[in-house]
Amino acid sequence: MKTANRIRAAFAALAFGAALALTPASAQAPVNPTASAVKEEQLLKELDRVTGRVSIPDRKAGVVIQPEGREFRALQTRAMPWVAIVAIFGMLALIAAFYLYRGRIMIDSGKSGMTIKRFGGFDRVVHWTTAVSFLTLAATGLNTAFGRSLLLPLMGEHAFAAWAEFAKMVHNYVAFAFMAGIVAMFVMWVKDNIFQMIDMEWIRSFGGLFSHQHPPSSRFNFGEKWMFWSIIFLxxxxxxxxxxxxxxxxWAGIQGMQWATLIHGVVGVVFFAAILAHIYIGTLGMEGAFDAMGSGRVDVNWAKEHHSVWAEEELRKQTPQPADGRLAAPAE
Ligand code: HEM
Structure with missing residues (x-):
């Protein structure tokens, strides 16, 4: 071989060697991408989550991938808004339909003008503390869940950030007043919310809500008992x-925290929807009902129609007072 040809062959060999050295290892070995993907999926399935090892006390820092996180995020962002829409707007639609059908439930025999005591001062303070704290928690909780999509575009970033931070603080602290209220209501009213045989009549006629009857009832009727136990469990x-x-x-790991977040949200919207029905019947829905928690005194005819057994017992113990606040004239 001529010298020039030899030099050319040596350069070609060098160039080939260099190209080989610069090619990534993965490109050199025969690769089966499907097989590695299967292995990865198997790994994810078998390990449940991909964890590394950490030496710091916080062991969950070693969780690199938690596949359930994706399902959790999908439930949080896609399913939760629908749960809220169905529960809240469904309840508002039911209330509106009932109002259109039945109108306001009036005292059939008219107001007597005489009242008896239904709730004392302490009962009412507990009720209103719980009610105000619940409504505050509902507003700030709904903001945490949906404020970003609903309010952020209207308020702008700065105003929304300030409001959301304030709402979160309020939510965290007001929660304690609400929890104390639930415990106090349970202690005060549980004995009058235990199921009795007389409640069967309320169930049979569905409280007379559609038939205009007045089934007999003790201090709380079956509808109220149902609401009471819903409030306690929710x-x-x-x-x-x-x-x-x-x-x-x-008290929980990563999965436990995800469950707690989901349950808290679902229970929150179901609870709010149930309370909408309670607020309706305690205000617009029934003549004379609000007075029970307002002044603490109810019209005697209201008591006789809606809580006949309780009214009879109370009329044996209490002397009815005129509604305008003047004390009954002493008998001569
Ligand atoms: C603006 C809101 C509210 C209004 C107007 C309202 C009104 C009333 C009224 C008028 C009563 C007396 C019913 C009767 O005499 O039989 C009552 C009872 C009651 N309320 Fe409310 N309420 C409100 C919010 C709440 C909230 C948020 C809760 C709990 C989370 C609650 C829990 C209760 C309970 C447990 C009772 C006693 C019923 C029973 O033990 O069966 N209320 N409410």
Whole structure:
């Protein structure tokens, strides 16, 4: 071989060697991408989550991937708004339909002008503390869940950030007043909310809501008892999950925290929807009902129509007073 040809061959060999050295290892070995993807999926399935090892005390920092997180995020962002829309607007539609059908439930025999005591001062303070704190929690909680989509575009970033931070603080602290209220209501009213045989008559006629009858009832009728126990159980569930969110990872791991977040949200909207019905019947829906929690005294005819057994017992113990506040004239 001529010298020039030899030099050319040596350069070609060098160039080939250099190209080989610069090619990534993955490109050199025969690759089966499908097989590695299958392995990765298997790994995810088998390990449940991909965890590394950490030496710091916070062991959950070693969780690199948690596949359930994706399902949790989908439920949070896609399903939750629908749960809220169906529960809240569904309840408003039911209330509106009932109002159109039945109108305001009036005292059939008219007001007597005489009242008896239904709730004392302490009962009313507890009720209104719980009611105001619940409504505050509902407003600030709905803001946490949906404010970003609904209010942020209207308020702008700065105003929304300030409001959202304030709302979160309020939510965290007011929760304690609400929890105390739920415990106090349970202690004060549980004995009058235990199921009795007389409630069967209320159930049979569905409280006379559609038939205009007045089934007999003791201090609380079956509808109120149902509401009371809903408030107690929903209140317990929302308080327990709320405490888990207030003190993260104290009582649960990553999955537990995700469940607590979901349950807190769902119970919150169902609770709010139930309370809408309670507020309706305690105000617009029934003549004379609000007075029970307002002044604490109710018209005697209201008591006889809606709580006949309780009214009879109370009329044996209490002397009715005129509604205008003047004391009954002493008998001569
Ligand atoms: C603006 C809001 C509210 C209004 C107007 C309202 C009105 C009333 C009225 C008038 C009563 C007396 C019913 C009767 O005499 O039989 C009552 C009872 C009651 N309320 Fe409310 N309420 C409100 C909010 C709340 C909230 C947020 C809760 C709880 C989360 C609540 C829980 C209760 C309970 C447990 C009772 C006693 C019923 C029973 O034990 O069966 N209320 N409410």
């Amino acid at each position: 209140g317990a569930a929302i308080s327990a999950t709320g405490l888990m969110l207030l003190f993260p990872f104290q």
